[in-house]
Amino acid sequence: MMWAIWPLGLMIDPKNPDNWSVVIPVLNEVELLGGLLAQLQDVGELLVVDGGSSDGSCELALLMGAKLLRFSCANRGAQLAHGALQARGSHLLFVHADARLPEGWSGLLANCLKKPGVIAAAFRLKVEAPGWRLRLLELLVQLRSSWRELPYGDQGLAITEQTYGLLGGFQPIPLMEDLDLVQRLKKIGCVEIAPAAITVSGRRWQRLGVWRSCWRNAKLRAAWRSGVDSELLAKRY
Template structure:
């Protein structure tokens, strides 16, 4: 994610410094992928584009971007932050884009600009394992696998959070249904064939995962991503989980997304 001082020819003119020039950033392996040959090795971090949607994430974003100072390409898609999130992203070498404040819109925009053969979508409060690309490679090398997510670890104490982690693990192993806070990784061509993220404000992760199942298995990588406990602290673990379950049920029953977003 290191930046060069000159704007590379043909690259998007976003409000942030581009990553190193295209001729250097995209390896021979990437070029063979673009020509329809074998996908590059997903353990090679230079083959990854990381997309991070943000809204008022100045406190969380620096720690995540500090983990992404290698050869990967990073896109931070800002839904209208006023807390300096954009300045932080640019100062730490990420591409930065403005967007409507809708996670589905933000993720879709970031993916549309990504240039690498592997895509990783992360929330700003995620903290990656040090060997994240190798962990993903262990499962993504399997041609039967369409996408992968990390195991969930919540940064907080208490048996309720530990039980929550176990329930998430069960849901992913038995039903193949990771959520966006676990990170979602896949080959760019699989993303394109699936139709990608839809421009919706809620349920964008489940909606995509359901379509990914048509292209292969959705599995967990043998490593965990750590996330903030903030979303469970506001309402409590059980109330938050119950509310989310009710929203998912209503969505599956056909309640319009805009109506659900008003309840969220």
């Protein structure tokens, strides 16, 4: 078994969920949050960072044993950064509230992170909704993630606490916080895609339509790369 060596000579087994801190940014997610929290009852630290929910998300998080961190506003990048600052685990997993993790998630991610040159890992994407358009979307996401090493936040992101600190972590921006961090990760190592899928709600694709959602997101990413302020992009989103 490959174990990471941590300061003071401690041996850390990253396949053990007890050595992970899981950070979940939340804003009015009471309908979906419980399913994810139920999967994470054996983790060493479960951090829910709320951005001002009014639907009972905070109460649910506390009821299910999470450490609740209340943030001053809904800003996903800032919420993730705040949660990471409080985390104490040797390994960090950042995941959205509407996600469902594959069985054995910690072992799958640990196997990726122990590979030479790999400094972060994510999952394949599976959207919980029917339709060939979403199956095509999943395939395109897999190609982008594997070939370009460019997973987005809805695929989960696993990283050691040491690497996260070295990079300076998430920027406190309300949009593109995932793309910003992954691009910085790629400058110093590889981002591996685990051989399993994280399942996410299909609500946003169903609300706007698959192609319309993809087109909107592509335009937002292009605008961000051209230097448009993320605060302005968040309002468009």
